[in-house]
Amino acid sequence: MKRYILHTPFSIYHFEAQTWMHSVHKHTYFEIIFVLKGKGIHHINGNTFPYQEGDVFLLGPEDFHFFEIEALTEFSFVRFNESIHKEHPSDKDRPWQPVIRTLLTTSSQSRGSLLVDKQEKQKLHQLLAVLEAESANDQTPYFEIVRDSLMRSMLMILARNLFRETPAKPVLKDSVEAILGYIKQHIYQPENLSIEHLAQTFHYAPAYISLLFKKQTGESLKQYIVKYKIKLIEARLLYSQLSLKEIADEFGYTDESHFCKQFRKYTGTTPTLFRKRD
Missing domain, CATH: 2.60.120.10 (Jelly Rolls)
Structure with a gap:
């Protein structure tokens, strides 16, 4: 896509x-x-x-x-x-x-x-x-x-x-709309975004919620969450003065090293180099 x-x-x-x-x-x-x-x-x-x-x-x-x-x-x-x-x-x-x-x-x-x-x-x-x-x-x-x-x-x-206003129509049971909204609301709380927690929240089996999400979006639930988080982090790096440690803490990473490793995996560069690219 x-x-x-x-x-x-x-x-x-x-x-x-x-x-x-x-x-x-x-x-x-x-x-x-x-x-x-x-x-x-x-x-x-x-x-x-x-x-x-x-x-x-x-x-x-x-x-x-x-x-x-x-x-x-x-x-x-x-x-x-x-x-x-x-x-x-x-x-x-x-x-x-x-x-x-x-x-x-x-x-x-x-x-x-x-x-x-x-x-x-x-x-x-x-x-x-x-x-x-x-x-x-x-x-x-x-x-x-x-x-x-x-x-x-x-x-x-x-x-x-x-x-x-009351929503014009309810979220469909077989739509990922509610899941997308939940991810956006809890993107700073990784403990709420595990497959098991999401499955429990939306009353699905863990395997089924993953299949449903991938069928409707074309990518895995875990991959979507990480990519969405990375895009928010990119904005932090470009348009804020927050340190890498502060950004890592904000997005729930266990430490700065883990944050940098995952950022590089998905972007091909380090947070420091990304911030300096412009």
Whole structure:
């Protein structure tokens, strides 16, 4: 399965399409997808949702999706790495921090578009218009401040709609959606992500949950967890000042040596060299 990588903390991809040109794929970043016009079907993590003008989807790292376009569709993809919502010392104890953190670690793909209310859609699309206009002048000294404020507002509106609404439809028993969400929520607690613990949590036999996950995603459960963790660690290395020991502790590694060994196994380089590559 193709994997798309974002090499900058933020980008906007605005385009029209009559036919979807991308095969089913995953990302290493978060993505807010705006449908400005058109209609069709959006396939996300093995689930299908009709889409129309005004719909907004939120995808996280490792979610896989593609579109079936039925009428000429205009999209705007707002792509961002975890660093875009990094916490600054001056932001300590701000009430929006846990809300955005929860939004980005909560599986939202089982309900399709996150917005139903027409006024909420208008608000978010207006913020998108301002964000796109500001991005045209991204070399100005105040761009990052304005961008981060707009992104924070957009994410808070998405969180407000996600957390106050009942899901449009339940997670299917034979879908990995709930497992993906659980992994995202507990990625910093490796003791909760063993095959045995996941099997117990989701009431499957250990062998069956592994087979189910691989059938629907194309990779093993253990491999998915490690890869998802590595992608978060890459963002830490590039966009934070945390030491290797602090990163190892954050992600539950027994020691820095184990952390470095696993990182090198999956990336082909050491954390230190990866941090210096730019």
